[in-house]
Structures are given as structure tokens and as C-alpha cells.
Amino acid sequence: MTDKKLSDLTDEDLILDFQLNNTIKAYELLVQRYKNPLINYVYRFLGDYEACVDIVQETMIKVYRNKDSYKSIAKFSTWIYTIAGNLARTEYQRRKRRNVFSINSIREDDETFDIPDESMRPDVITDSGIKNEIIQKALLKVSAAYREMVILRDIQELSYEEIAEVTGISVGTVKSRINRGRAQLQKMLKGIYKE
């Protein structure tokens, strides 16, 4: 199979090719397709770039080593997001135990806090870099369980069903968690957007 033809294949076809023929090129194409979406997902969840790169690499290694455990009944994207999500959650728990997060204590309840930062004022917010930083800080303040859902839905643009599959919870719970997360964010980011 030529390179051009490989690049035309779907993710599922590529992983199948990698499973059956051990085509490294197919694997490399999958890495190329998913490295940035996964980096985005894990970075938005953890807020640490180095750790996030490490987790995404670990995810790719798991795909490489456990390629045979993928069953074609599932979408490849859900499978790889599940692996990355599990690794990210484990890292998050580890960090929580060690109290590495210094931004604030992350709570599972609905309590949220406004960022007491002057840069939050709309007249001050001009630079997109600062804006992104504020959004990231606000995201990290959202409860971890809601944050993951919001990232998957509103940044990664996965469907509710896909998110339910990735996280292993029901669609109803996914929807309610997303809305709770969005509500928390809305409170924190009200200075950023014009209502």
C-alpha cells in the first residue's frame, strides 16, 4: 500500500493495517493525526505541558504495544481518548495526593471562586495569550469530573455518546456534568465575554 493511499484511510482502517501487517507507517499516521488533539485534551485537563507531552507519548506507546486489544466495534478515536483520559486522570490523582497543584484546591462540589485578577476586566483583556491563560486557569478551577467533560465536548467537540463511551458513564450524567462545568466557567469568565 502506498503512502498516499494510507493517508486516505480512516483511523479504523489504519489500526487494522497496523494490527494485521504491523505497518509502522500506519501507526505513524495515527500518531500524526492524534498527537495534537490529545495534547490539547490532556493539557487543558492538567495544565502542565511537560506532563501532558509525557502522557500523550505514553498513550501512543500503549496503542503501539496493545494494538491487538483494539476491537473494530469501537471507534478508534474513542479508544485512544479513553487511554489518554485514564492516564491523565491517574496523573491528576497522583498530583492531587502530592498537593502539586498550587492554583487552588480543586473541589468536587459546586462551589466556585472568582479570580481576583485585574486582568479579568474586559477593558484590560486585549491580548489573546493572556485571554487563553485566564481561560486555562478558570478551567483548572472547575471540578475535575466536570472539567474533563467540558473539554471533551466544547474543546475537542466530541459527541455526548462518544464522551459517555470514553468516560464510561451514562449520556445523561455526561450532559448534566457538562452543564455544571459550563455554569462554573460562566461564573468565572464573565469578565471575558460581552453579555
Place this chain on the structure above:
Amino acid sequence: MKAPDDDELRFKSVIDILKHTSKIDAPTRFESDLMRRINTLNYKTEKVRWWFKIITPTWIVPSIAAISLIIAFFILNLNTRESDNPFFAVPKLRETVNSLSFPHLHSLSATKLGYTAASLSQSFVTKKEGLNFLQIRLSESEQNRINKLKTQISGYLKENLSRNK
């Protein structure tokens, strides 16, 4: 494109912000680092397999375990005190009991006293009441000789005592 639901309309502004956040890219060396890590892993697993194939065939591990178990059993057994089985134990003879309790009497051997092996074997009678003891039946002349010897010994002892005084 799917129409937004009520919740999506309610949080439209937040959703818009999140959708337009800048995308984070993987580092440029991401793929090269990944392939290096994969190759290192492959090398490690291959090395282990090679060792296992050459040095440790499947039967070696259980056989080593069995041998070490046997050795351990013997070592432990040497250290433990064997308890005598009363059914197999040889009963102690009066002679041995006497020799252990009164070692000075043991020095007086049977030959010194004038017994022959034949006379001893004939006079060894075991009775039902005392299976653990040997009884010696002596003839009259033998008893006389013993009495003589006794008087001789007591005489020697008395002499020794008077000399020491």
C-alpha cells in the same frame, strides 16, 4: 450540522470562548522521541526473551524449585531432634543403665569376675514382669567366688583407708 440544544444556547458564550481557545501543538520532536522510546522498549523486551530462551527453558525453573525444596527439607531435618518411636526403640538393659549410672562398676568386667560367655548367655533369662531387666542366675560356686571377691575388695578398701590415715 446538528442544531444546538437548549443547554448549548444557555451557555453559548462560554462554549464560543472554549471553541476559540488557541490550540496547543505537540513539540516538534514528539514523533522522534516517541519512536526512540518504542525502540528502547522493543530492545528491552527482545533482550529478556533471548535470555529466557537460551538460559531458562521451561523445565529449569520448576526443577530448580524442587531441588531447593528437597535440600531445604534435609537441612531443616538435621536440625530437628528425632523423637524415638517407642515401638522401634531397643529397650535399655540393666547393664547399660548401671554402666551409665555407676561407671566405676563398669570397670569390673565379667571376665575379671570369672564369667564365661557361655555361662552368661545361659543365665540370661527374661521374665514377663520385668522385660526391661536382665536377671542373672548364679550357681552356688559362682556366688561363693563373688562373696570371696567382695570380702577381698572390702579388705583392700579398708587397707587403703588405714594407709591414707
